[in-house]
Amino acid sequence: MEINVLIDAASSGDARALGKLCSLVEDGDAQGRLLAAKLYPFGGTAWTTGVTGTPGSGKSTLVSELAIEVRGDAERVAILAVDPSSPLSGGAILGDRVRMGAHGGDEAVFIRSLANRGHLGGISRATSVIAACLDGLGFPEIFIETVGVGQSEVEIASSADTTIVMLTAGWGDDVQAAKAGFLEVADIFVVNKSDRDGADATVKDIEAMLEIGPTTEWRPPVLKTVATTGKGVPELWRAVGDHRKFLMDSGQIEHRRRKRAAHDLASALRANIDHSLSSEQPTSSLLDAIVARRTDPWSAADRLLHSR
Ligand SMILES: Nc1nc2c(ncn2[C@@H]2O[C@H](COP(=O)(O)OP(=O)(O)O)[C@@H](O)[C@H]2O)c(=O)[nH]1
Ligand SMILES: [Mg+2]
Known part of the structure; x- marks a missing residue:
């Protein structure tokens, strides 16, 4: 499909066009990059x-x-779910689709599962690019679901305006280790499965952790939810609104968006480098030269970067 036709169809909310657009971006080839570049100027809202x-x-x-x-309140909502399953097994991806099936008939909710293709952490490289495209297509609200494992917390914080860190009642010892990382990125804490024992203790635990942490202008609220019944969800959405208002009023939104620009730029650079490494022709002769010690990896890398 011609790229402008695809963009037109996607902006009018055509789910198939949106899906195709995401696939092109996910593939990371030239057409995907062109799409993202075309949509970028229209985003930011x-x-x-x-x-x-x-x-x-x-x-x-x-x-x-x-x-x-x-x-x-919003006309359209997009959900990006970054699933840790390998590209070989689609089971978990399908699982998420089914679980999010409440919107099966709701055209205004666009749901996309992304596999994190070998990229470290719970967020795939394409995620922030796809989010930028959906922003450019006029989606006022975008949700990104990611599995919290190490580095991904930091990554999600670079792609999101508001980061919700979810814990469950009686969070395990392994999570203790991640406390520092959570503290750093959480704008809002949610203790889910609070229909189970131990939710209040978990809330106390997080509050205590915040107490000894550095004082910040925005103090992350700690909320309880039962996702399966929707209990606490309106309060959570209000907290997202409060955080949004705080970022806008304090001007901190500028700082966040600048950090995102830096992250996206670095990510684009890395993608370009990966791309030039995977296109075999130029590198194969360079490798010959390195093996023969006619050049070295560092000078060759410099030359590759500057010839682009
Ligand atoms: N008891 C209880 N179960 C929940 C709650 N929220 C989710 N679940 C269940 O926990 C399981 C995992 O949920 P899912 O949303 O797929 O978790 P994810 O892996 O974090 O996306 C499912 O069986 C849900 O029905 C809750 O608040 N209370
Ligand atoms: Mg999930």
């Missing part, structure tokens, strides 16, 4: 809310409930 947490904590269920809540 979406609010992106990231939800991160350990597998099984209820992220998909919560995001789905949030989308229902948001559909009250």
Whole structure:
């Protein structure tokens, strides 16, 4: 399909065109980059809310409930779910689709599962690019669900305006280790599965952790939810609104968007480098030269970068 036709169809909300557009971006080839470049100037108005947490904590269920809540005020909502499954097994991806099935008939909710193709962390490289495209296409609200594992927390914070860190009642010892990382990125804490024992203790635990942490202008609220029933979801959405207002009023939004620009630029550079490494022709003769010690990897890398 011609690229402008695809963009037109996608902006009018055509789910198939949106899906195709995401695939092109995910493939990371020239057409995908052209699409993103064309849409980028029209973006900057979406609010992106990231939800991160350990597998099984209820992220998909919560995001789905949030989308229902948001559909009250927003015309269109997009959900990007970054699934840790390998590209070889689509089971988990399908699982998420089914779990988010509450919107099966709701054309205004666009849901896309992304596999994190060998990229470290729970967020795929294409995620922020696709989010930027959806922003350019006029989606006012975008949700990104990612599995919280190490580095991905930091990555989600670079792609989202508001980051929700989800924990469950009686969070395990392994999570203790990640406390520092969580503290750094959480704008809002959610203790999900609060229909189970131990939710209040978990809330106390997080509050205590915030107490000893550095004082910040925005103090992350700690909220309880039951994603399966939607309990606490309206309050959570209000907290996202409060955080949004705080970022706007304090001017901190500028700082965040600048950080995102830096992240996206670095990511684009890395993608370009990967691309030139995978296109065999130029590198194969360079490799010959390195093996023969006619050049060295560092000078060759310099030359590759500067010839672009
Ligand atoms: N009891 C209870 N179960 C929940 C709650 N939220 C989600 N679940 C269940 O937890 C499981 C994992 O949920 P899912 O949304 O797929 O988690 P994700 O891996 O973080 O996306 C599912 O069986 C959900 O029905 C909750 O608040 N309470
Ligand atoms: Mg999920």
